[in-house]
């Protein structure tokens with residue numbers, strides 16, 4: 063047991079999410095898991111994008127970096143490569159992660175940096191007031207799809223698996239305890255960990271409510287799912303509509319993280335190296351003579 | 352034009368052939384030999400002529416004094432194909448030499464041309480050498496380019512041993528048989544050339560025997576960055592910037608550098624921002640198109656006060672433009688890229704030494720002012736091989752200044768010392784909530800007189816803080832509170848004033864004390880401009896050069912003073928719109944008297960520049976340089992009237 067408590071993450075800034083927003087559950091789960099793992103506020107770096115959910119670091123006493131829409135994974139990757147002693151987390155929205163930042167999502171999944179990626183997936187663009195997102199179901203009416211969404215929705219857990227991710231999980235904001243467990247496992251996993259979180263938005267998504275999810279979600283660990291079984295994981299990832307699995311869908315142990323394979327980082331975090339450790343570039347210069 | 356009195360100490364050579372004939376590797380090998388002999392070299396794959404089919408050529412200038420531009424026309428052409436002669440014939444001056452593969456029978460080829468009489472009048476020295484046969488006899492036919500090097504050394508009376516040395520090194524990895532065969536080929540070709548063409552009247556100048564560094568601008572920049580402690584580079588390949596990450600990747604394991612080829616330029620710049628945020632000296636390298644993708648993130652670095660270094664190596668635009676040609680058309684873009692207003696520093700090296708220095712200085716500026724620093728280079732500077740004195744690049748020339756960076760644990764004291772902040776910005780009232788960090792958060796964006804806030808790094812137990820792309824309070828929390836916004840804008844922008852006062856350099860001036868004419872330029876154009884100015888001065892028209900190295904914050908007072916004492920001012924830029932001239936006018940209210948504008952992607956030679964200057968002096972206000980323009984006769988004395 064560590065002496066870090068949830069209170070250590072309290073900030074003088076209070077969350078301004080709508081009452082009932084799923085982001086509260088995610089926020090609570092995140093603080094709980096950091097405290098549980100004994101990660102102090104100064105030891106973590108929480109990187110976010112832009113959106114309702116991405117405001118999370120603002121409400122928390124922790125090293126926070128709120129970047130631009132869609133780019134937190136790239137910023138976090140740079141931070142992790144430069145200081146892998148930090149516990150680096152990304153918290154962003156479905157628009158950030160699967161829309162504008164989709165390219166970073168697929169490449170980070172196959173790159174496997176030790177980053178825990180929590181996506182507050184409310185299936186809508188909430189901060190901009192209700193346009194469809196990549197995870198909005200086909201046919202859904204939103205302000206930019208008055209006739210219903212034409213495109214098929216992205217299945218983020220399937221995409222992450224297809225890209226070679228080594229830890230793929232789904233949580234539910236209405237089950238913060240369960241979610242905290244997933245985040246803890248994600249942080250402990252020494253590689254990229256996707257935790258896609260079903261997040262009710264009580265204002266702009268009137269379909270996928272707490273009640274709607276409550277009737278459908280079931281816990282994979284209770285159902286006897288083996289996350290090391292890729293074929294089973296594929297089947298589970300395809301489930302939606304009537305029964306929605308939450309828990310660890312897939313994991314693969316033993317794959318080295320990206321930064322562990324970078325020779326320059328063998329001796330420790332980059333930021334701890336002296337800037338003058340290349341005392342003399344004379345040897346390099348002679349190669350040009 | 353009678354201003355060039357130093358021809359015997361300066362030679363210009365072109366080696367032309369088909370792609371795959373090893374033109375570039377022979378050219379670069381020859382340059383190495385020249386540099387070791389103590390000659391000053393400027394060389395590149397040339398971009399000047401319209402290149403047909405598989406033809407490509409390498410242009411080398413060697414001299415007994417520093418040179419920073421190509422000189423046209425060439426004194427000697429090495430033709431590995433018949434096409435080489437056809438392409439370059441027009442530019443060969445009277446008496447120029449042509450070394451060629453004997454079986455090409457170029458003498459006959461010329462005899463059957465309709466303009467044979469004119470060519471004959473040029474008095475070209477045709478110097479056939481059996482390159483292929485020599486290669487086949489002593490090694491194999493693929494070594495014809497080695498034979499050409501031997502012949503080139505023979506004709507110009509350059510010490511064969513220098514060539515042999517380079518051959519030994521360059522082929523060492525291929526084994527002693529290959530080395531020996533190439534050595535034999537070079538020696539045999541050298542012998543034939545000496546026997547037949549020893550009387551060529553333009554020998555290689557004698558070097559001073561001092562070995563020099565032979566390097567490209569991109570590599571010089573990368574070495575400067577490395578010497579300054581840059582250990583992180585993320586980039587997406589784009590000509591002509593690619594060799595920066597490639598070079599750093601090639602030494603990454605040995606020197607402990609993290610190099611990341613990212614999925615796109617947005618990721619590349621964001622990774623560098625993340626790395627810089629946590630304390631690494633981080634770089635991203637790109638060209639215009641990639642820089643365009645980086646613009647949004649540039650603002651992120653601006654508002655989060657992250658010391659980011661971006662080097663943008665310009666090429667011909669717009670869009671994909673001319674990927675392998677040089678241009679200077681991204682100046683105003685670099686100055687204005689990204690929405691909103693935030694402090695930034697833009698510097699542009701003008702020669703190889705300045706490339707190295709910029710590589711180091713950029714990081715000091717970025718950390719001192721906690722803002723993005725953009726280094727604008729250009730293709731010519733980035734990819735030409737040039738000689739430099741080795742001590743220019745000494746690690747001892749590089750000082751590291753991390754600005755207001757706090758050592759771990761120090762923030763506690765710094766936060767206490769900071770309050771109250773109100774005195775720092777008397778124009779604005781204190782924010783409603785004065786010192787929220789008393790509750791435990793650190794005032795990372797503390798308002799100060801200089802605009803620079805003490806900077807702890809994430810991971811420090813004494814300084815937990817948030818940073819955000821939104822407007823924020825001193826401790827980094829999102830706000831739109833009216834007074835805080837005003838104070839934070841002033842705090843950030845004040846850093847430009849501080850930089851202007853403490854770090855920004857006035858334009859460099861070269862030339863006679865009193866000049867009747869001043870060429871105003873930036874970037875690689877400076878090399879040719881300085882040479883053109885020297886020739887004009889020698890011919891009786893005192894001509895200076897004003898080179899802008901620091902472009903933002905703009906050194907307006909120094910620029911105005913320099914321009915007021917400049918005589919007739921002629922802006923020389925490789926762009927259509929003359930962006931430096933616009934910037935000068937915007938910041939000083941002074942218009943340049945004349946403008947020379949080139950946008951054909953070819954590098955300026957001093958000769959081109961003299962022609963363009965002459966057109967200006969003949970009364971043209973704005974000269975758009977025409978490709979392949981014949982040189983204008985230059986008056987030895989130029990009367991200048993503004």
Ligand SMILES: Cc1ncc(C[n+]2csc(CCOP(=O)(O)OP(=O)(O)O)c2C)c(N)n1
Nearest residue numbers: 112113114115131155156157158187188189
């Ligand atoms: C480059 C850019 N484009 C558009 C926006 C406007 N914008 C802000 S948040 C957002 C979408 C937010 O959706 P999501 O990421 O799902 O987060 P949520 O608000 O639902 O939590 C958009 C389009 C922006 N800030 N930046």
Ligand code: SF4
Nearest residue numbers: 080083114188263264
């Ligand atoms: S709009 Fe939706 S996502 Fe945003 S705070 Fe309100 S409930 Fe949460």
Ligand SMILES: [Mg+2]
Nearest residue numbers: 155156184186
């Ligand atoms: Mg959303």
